[in-house]
Amino acid sequence: MTVTDTARESVESMLETKRTESHLNPPPSYDLADHPAPTGREEIWRFTPLKRLRGILDGEASEAKLTWETSLPEGVTLTEISAAEAAEIGELAPNDRPSALAVANAGGALLLDVPADLELDEPVWLRLHGDSVDDLVWGHLVIRIGRFSKATVVLEHTGSARYSATTSVLVGDGANANVLTLQDWDDDAVHLGRDAILVGRDASVRHTAISFGGDLVRMHANVEYAGPGGQAELLGLYFADEGQHIEHRIFADHNEPRTKSNVIYKGALQGQGAHTVWIGNVLIRKVAEGIETYEENRNLVLTEGCHADSVPNLEIETGEIEGAGHASATARFDDEQLFYLQARGISEAESRRLVVHGFFNDLIRKVGVPELEEKLMATVEEELSKNVLRPAEDAS
Amino acid sequence: MSTLEIKDLHVSVKTEDGPKEILKGVTLTIADGETHAIMGPNGSGKSTLAYSIAGHPKYTVTGGTVTLDGDDVLAMSVDERARAGLFLAMQYPVEVPGVSVSNFLRTAKTAIDGEAPKLRHWVKDVNKALQDLNLDPTFGQRSVNEGFSGGEKKRHEIAQLELLNPKIAVLDETDSGLDIDALKIVSEGVNRFRAQEGKGVLLITHYTRILRYITPDQVHVFVDGKIADQGGPELADQLEAEGYDKYLTKTTV
Ligand SMILES: Nc1ncnc2c1ncn2[C@@H]1O[C@H](COP(=O)(O)OP(=O)(O)O)[C@@H](O)[C@H]1O
Ligand SMILES: [Mg+2]
Numbered sequence: 077m078t079v080t081d082t083a084r085e086s087v088e089s090m091l092e093t094k095r096t097e098s099h100l101n102p103p104p105s106y107d108l109a110d111h112p113a114p115t116g117r118e119e120i121w122r123f124t125p126l127k128r129l130r131g132i133l134d135g136e137a138s139e140a141k142l143t144w145e146t147s148l149p150e151g152v153t154l155t156e157i158s159a160a161e162a163a164e165i166g167e168l169a170p171n172d173r174p175s176a177l178a179v180a181n182a183g184g185a186l187l188l189d190v191p192a193d194l195e196l197d198e199p200v201w202l203r204l205h206g207d208s209v210d211d212l213v214w215g216h217l218v219i220r221i222g223r224f225s226k227a228t229v230v231l232e233h234t235g236s237a238r239y240s241a242t243t244s245v246l247v248g249d250g251a252n253a254n255v256l257t258l259q260d261w262d263d264d265a266v267h268l269g270r271d272a273i274l275v276g277r278d279a280s281v282r283h284t285a286i287s288f289g290g291d292l293v294r295m296h297a298n299v300e301y302a303g304p305g306g307q308a309e310l311l312g313l314y315f316a317d318e319g320q321h322i323e324h325r326i327f328a329d330h331n332e333p334r335t336k337s338n339v340i341y342k343g344a345l346q347g348q349g350a351h352t353v354w355i356g357n358v359l360i361r362k363v364a365e366g367i368e369t370y371e372e373n374r375n376l377v378l379t380e381g382c383h384a385d386s387v388p389n390l391e392i393e394t395g396e397i398e399g400a401g402h403a404s405a406t407a408r409f410d411d412e413q414l415f416y417l418q419a420r421g422i423s424e425a426e427s428r429r430l431v432v433h434g435f436f437n438d439l440i441r442k443v444g445v446p447e448l449e450e451k452l453m454a455t456v457e458e459e460l461s462k463n464v465l466r467p468a469e470d471a472s
Numbered sequence: 473m474s475t476l477e478i479k480d481l482h483v484s485v486k487t488e489d490g491p492k493e494i495l496k497g498v499t500l501t502i503a504d505g506e507t508h509a510i511m512g513p514n515g516s517g518k519s520t521l522a523y524s525i526a527g528h529p530k531y532t533v534t535g536g537t538v539t540l541d542g543d544d545v546l547a548m549s550v551d552e553r554a555r556a557g558l559f560l561a562m563q564y565p566v567e568v569p570g571v572s573v574s575n576f577l578r579t580a581k582t583a584i585d586g587e588a589p590k591l592r593h594w595v596k597d598v599n600k601a602l603q604d605l606n607l608d609p610t611f612g613q614r615s616v617n618e619g620f621s622g623g624e625k626k627r628h629e630i631a632q633l634e635l636l637n638p639k640i641a642v643l644d645e646t647d648s649g650l651d652i653d654a655l656k657i658v659s660e661g662v663n664r665f666r667a668q669e670g671k672g673v674l675l676i677t678h679y680t681r682i683l684r685y686i687t688p689d690q691v692h693v694f695v696d697g698k699i700a701d702q703g704g705p706e707l708a709d710q711l712e713a714e715g716y717d718k719y720l721t722k723t724t725v
Contacts, residue, residue, distance in 0.1 A: 410566075411529065411530075412566045413566055413567075413568050415526075415528055415529065415550060415566070416562070416565065416566035416568065416616075417568065417576075417580075418549070418550035418551040418554070419526050419527075419550055419551075419553075419554055419559075419560050419562075420554055420576075420579075420580035420583070420584075420632065420636065421551050421554035421555045421580055421583035421584040421636070422551055422554075422579055422580055422583045423551050423583065424549070424550075424551065426579065426583070427551075430568070430571050430575075430576070430579065431568065431571070433570065433571070434568055434569050434570025434571035434615070435569065435570055436570070437570035437571075438569075438570055
């Protein structure tokens with residue numbers, strides 16, 4: 077199904093470059109002066125239709141909140157803290173204007189605390205609901221996963237709002253964290269989210285971003301390491317419909333030796349004006365010897381009139397790495413696949429359905445939240461029924 | 473009863489320099505219960521014939537007819553042809569990532585029968601079909617054709633043939649790329665299929681060796697998009713000895 081396929085890139089040719097500062101992401105800062113209002117030409121904004129942010133970047137103060145419905149397993153706490161306390165705890169400072177505005181305007185943060193050595197066998201579930209796109213909501217969250225603990229945290233977004241949030245996930249040494257953020261908004265919502273993850277020594281983290289709903293969704297998933305031996309798996313699944321803009325920006329900053337990152341994002345697009353953006357930035361710093369990184373983005377274009385941007389970026393400052401590679405492919409339905417299935421009696425619509433489910437299946441299985449697997453399959457099904465399954469070509 | 477009748481079939485493909493005619497008037501009838509072998513050199517149009525019968529969108533029929541028990545096959549969509557009782561075992565089976573063999577087989581069976589198979593029988597049938605073709609029981613969990621060896625792909629095609637049990641099977645070079653053990657296993661599968669009442673087989677092959685295991689009623693020699701010669705099984709022996717040369721020189725003169 078390949079239209080363009082950037083195969084695993086040989087790294088050798090890039091080793092000569094010596095850079096000290098990453099050009100991929102602006103340096104983090106709380107100071108709004110460091111994050112001026114964008115014109116739209118900036119590297120980090122050039123894919124985003126700024127008008128459709130509906131004034132979020134102006135940064136007006138607002139008292140509006142999302143409704144939180146939480147289920148916290150025993151031992152897990154959710155408490156209000158001040159912005160100053162969030163910084164003291166060691167959250168990762170904002171790295172773009174919306175996240176800096178969120179910290180400045182949210183009037184304090186929430187701290188989700190999973191104590192050290194606690195192994196949860198059920199997920200922490202945070203259900204966030206917005207009432208109306210007229211509400212401008214600022215969010216500021218710190219998730220602290222104590223050392224040697226094991227936890228799954230699900231953040232589910234529904235309803236509508238203009239929502240800008242900054243979230244830090246601080247994963248203690250040796251801990252095992254699985255964080256999932258689900259954007260299941262109504263059609264008119266606007267969501268700018270920055271998730272930044274700090275991976276402790278020998279800790280492992282899986283972060284999954286799933287975006288289906290909303291008019292404009294732009295999510296960052298950033299990862300950096302607090303010590304050697306950390307592993308991060310960044311997964312993403314998105315489905316853009318008519319007119320939707322869904323953007324995912326990944327930044328894996330290998331700032332410690334023997335760290336790993338593995339990034340897989342898959343998306344489907346359907347309907348006029350559906351637009352997805354995937355930016356996969358990986359920086360391997362000079363100190364980061366013996367690291368491994370692989371990133372992959374695949375897009376399946378289901379109808380005419382859609383556009384998928386996919387930009388992998390690998391910036392390498394050391395020659396002593398174990399492995400680095402990336403792949404990016406955007407393809408239409410493969411006629412040969414459809415023919416093969418139809419030649420077995422399966423209708424055209426059903427064949428398309430099988431191919432799309434197949435495209436997402438392995439990723440859905442990787443998410444590791446059994447409670448969500450079925451829901452995700454159902455959501456894919458629902459998305460398909462809007463378009464791919466609609467033509468009445470289902471014979472018999 | 474099942475009869476596949478192909479009359480004066482002309483087929484072309486689109487190329488950069490306009491349409492190119494590949495089948496130049498093929499006439500062939502597979503009567504009730506018969507097995508016909510089509511033999512011919514590479515590029516003679518054998519796969520084109522197979523794909524055209526199955527309805528691949530790449531090929532345009534510019535003339536002639538194909539009927540199955542009198543019904544106009546060319547008027548049917550690809551899936552309708554399969555549901556009408558045609559099966560194509562492909563020369564190059566296609567990978568479908570993320571779709572498991574067991575899901576694929578169940579979906580196909582449901583489509584062909586118009587209802588879901590009874591679960592208990594179905595599981596048994598699938599296990600037997602896989603076992604008969606020497607495919608591991610865990611095969612069902614793998615993605616369709618993804619990472620299969622060449623032999624596994626071909627044996628999987630024949631497992632499908634047995635499970636879907638069509639009226640007419642078109643086998644496009646199912647024998648090529650198989651070692652002798654796999655060739656026997658595959659041939660046994662085809663023979664089980666055609667041992668049933670009224671099943672037709674169109675066996676496309678480049679080599680004669682599969683005909684030692686599957687004896688055809690008729691052999692057709694295919695050259696340059698047409699049938700150049702036909703006869704009984706003895707024609708295959710003659711081709712084995714003499715090759716296609718005499719037909720090829722005839723066409724280039
Ligand atoms: N898309 C195409 N464009 C041009 N020629 C084609 C195309 N597809 C097939 N052909 C030609 O059609 C002829 C028959 O091919 P095929 O049916 O695959 O033969 P066989 O199966 O007997 O080897 C070959 O000469 C091949 O080059
Ligand atoms: Mg062929």
